[in-house]
Amino acid sequence: MHHQDPLDVLLARLHPDRARAGERYETLRRTLLKFFELRRHPDADVLADRAIDLVSRRLADGLMIDSIELFTLGIARHLDSEIRRSPKARRAPVEEVDALTDPGASPEGALARAEAERQRARERKRMLDRLQQLPVGVRSLLIEYYRGSGRARIQRRQRLAAERGGNLNALRIVVSRIRTGLTAGLDSRSPLDPKEGDL
């Protein structure tokens, strides 16, 4: 008897075109990640994959549903409540905030603090490189969008939105997507990143 891979079944249900299905899959996974993050699970990515696996298996079993997204949300809620009920979850508190605004005051050793500083410097350099490699128009948009403060900033953003023929909300989403692209994988190395000695 031929068994179809559950993931293939999920992708086929998301969209007949494989590329579009892949996009929808990524969106679904990002949404699940956010769901578990907002419910303060330290291992949100593991839970997101588990939820997708459960959904895929139910679909492969022949379950018919109206909305994959809402069904996935139901599965995610079920996972969340299961974890909250388990004794293990109660014994595993999420990390406490330790000197968020002053990393130097954390109880880590001097060596660890120095390494954290180096890591921050590396990330700042990578971010600067990424910003400099943006097309001129995108870079100017970011600078203008975040320039100033208070009322002046709001007025500037309204003007930027009007210049682009959209509203402030649309502009905010555009900028947010640019930021998401810029910050993706910032804490991991890329071949385009500077070497240690460059800092």
Place this chain on the structure above:
Amino acid sequence: VSDPLDAGQKRAAAQAVVDEAMLRRLLLGQVSDIERSNLEEAYFTSVDAFDRLIAVEEQLADDYVSGTLSPSDRESFERHFAVTPAGRRRLRSARTFHEALGELEQHSPAADQTFPQRGVRWRTPALVIVIIIAIAAAAIGLDMRRTAQQAAQWQAERTSLLEQQDTLRREVDTLRGRTAQVADSRADFSCTQGLNNWYYGYYGAPFQSSSFRLMTLCVDDRYYGPGSSWWVDPSRFWTSIGPAVWFPNGPKSCGRQPIEQWPVRRWISEVEGTVTASGTVRNLLGEFDGFIARIRVDGKDMWSFTVPPGSSVTPAIPFRATLSVSRGAAVDFAIQPRWSDCNDHAEFFITITSDVPLQSGLPPLP
């Protein structure tokens, strides 16, 4: 699975509850269970709602980093957002983003002088010229409209110059060899044919690209220390490839059948254009007659180097070959025995880099 409300109705109902203030309260943990449930349905079923949630989250992180949250919001934020590893990563990203943007801004001229700036910066001669023209015009009583037109013209020219400068900078970056590594023979080594686009095989006579055959045996062995290496048949030929060390089998062989075989690492190009193969080659044992390292693209010889015999370990010889490849091209790296394979203990490291455009993954501008 049936539901009293169909998906469309649920979506519409959920959308109605999404506004920025509500999303902000969700992120701060200040919503009721019902509100949270509605918001979850909204951002699960609407990409727009999800995007708005992410945008509000970024704004919240920015406000926290810049110290503009109210004390109660700050407390909620720390209790509900900043307690998870993901939340802390986002805060660090927000801080890094604004630090880098501030640095970038210091090197960029202000594009708009209408609003109060973080600091007036006189960084480009063109901007200075604009101001000088404006002052001079006022001094000699020129018509203000004409001055404004002139200033606008200078501003447009300045923008054009900046764009040209940016284009030139990108060209310089390319010329400096800002490249991306696409393959590394040592780091990519595995016992799986085709993994990372590498294939492990050998040439038999007549030693052409078409005579490439895959090796079928990947085992631990005593010649390469810990780890595995590929073999044709260790009981009959020396022909083998490890992460670092290669053995050819010669027409005169020290202990194996006297049949010439060249070990070949084949890399299948995923890129189109110019790639650079570089690395080092040397003989780890020396003596006897040495060997020849070769690079071929789709069967055409592109580079070769004869590693001479030595009394002991020969120095690592750096090489660099610029290769023009098409997508799917077979780039072969081979070790040819000269006559005897005795002590042909070849160390051949290869890195392949490619000039590639930056994949920013950014959305188009509106």
